[in-house]
Amino acid sequence: DGGITQSPKYLFRKEGQNVTLSCEQNLNHDAMYWYRQDPGQGLRLIYYSQIVNDFQKGDIAEGYSVSREKKESFPLTVTSAQKNPTAFYLCASSSGASLQFFGPGTRLTVL
Amino acid sequence: QKEVEQDPGPLSVPEGAIVSLNCTYSNSAFQYFMWYRQYSRKGPELLMYTYSSGNKEDGRFTAQVDKSSKYISLFIRDSQPSDSATYLCAMGVIKAAGNKLTFGGGTRVLVKP
Numbered sequence: 025d026g027g028i029t030q031s032p033k034y035l036f037r038k039e040g041q042n043v044t045l046s047c048e049q050n051l052n053h054d055a056m057y058w059y060r061q062d063p064g065q066g067l068r069l070i071y072y073s074q075i076v077n078d079f080q081k082g083d084i085a086e087g088y089s090v091s092r093e094k095k096e097s098f099p100l101t102v103t104s105a106q107k108n109p110t111a112f113y114l115c116a117s118s119s120g121a122s123l124q125f126f127g128p129g130t131r132l133t134v135l
Numbered sequence: 136q137k138e139v140e141q142d143p144g145p146l147s148v149p150e151g152a153i154v155s156l157n158c159t160y161s162n163s164a165f166q167y168f169m170w171y172r173q174y175s176r177k178g179p180e181l182l183m184y185t186y187s188s189g190n191k192e193d194g195r196f197t198a199q200v201d202k203s204s205k206y207i208s209l210f211i212r213d214s215q216p217s218d219s220a221t222y223l224c225a226m227g228v229i230k231a232a233g234n235k236l237t238f239g240g241g242t243r244v245l246v247k248p
Contacts, residue, residue: 028178030178055234064143064240064241065240065241066139066141066223066238066239066240066241067179067223067225067236067238068238069235069236072235082235112176114178114179118234122234123169123181123184124181124225124234124236125181126171126178126179126180127178128177128178129176129177129178131176
């Protein structure tokens, strides 16, 4: 089946810890995105990548980092600099300038 | 003021009723418009998309865009309890690879049997 997978589904982080969220797609899409969703709010763009080895900051990049070493993978690291990381994180991909499709999400909770 | 405004709801309707959802936007550069459905604790799934003003139908769903008024709507006919979800509007500008979308905050819909 073609699609986008995210892991883990639930993640718990202690204060001061860095954690990495995984996103993989087998749709052969060029572009990939990371969004953050807080309760009752829309999606806010963290980072996006149009092509391997290139990525751009979105609207709320502070405290996050990404890499794009392979076309199918776009991991997101939530660093200790992110002061309020508890949220639902969504990865998406698109083929060129077309529609975005989303993965199932990772729920991150700070203990 | 947000670029895209969407009433958060909740919108509660009886089964079989028409659900009417809408978003307003301020950026006249937006060229394509989408509606996503999101069940609780799941990723959004694409329901409808359109690149032009007017209506687009797909089964029980109709998407409507009025670019002159900067207003988009989604209508769900013969609503079912399985339609209970949060509906997100999204819109974007056509560029080279890597389109950025702007989302509304979502409207929670509850269809009661």
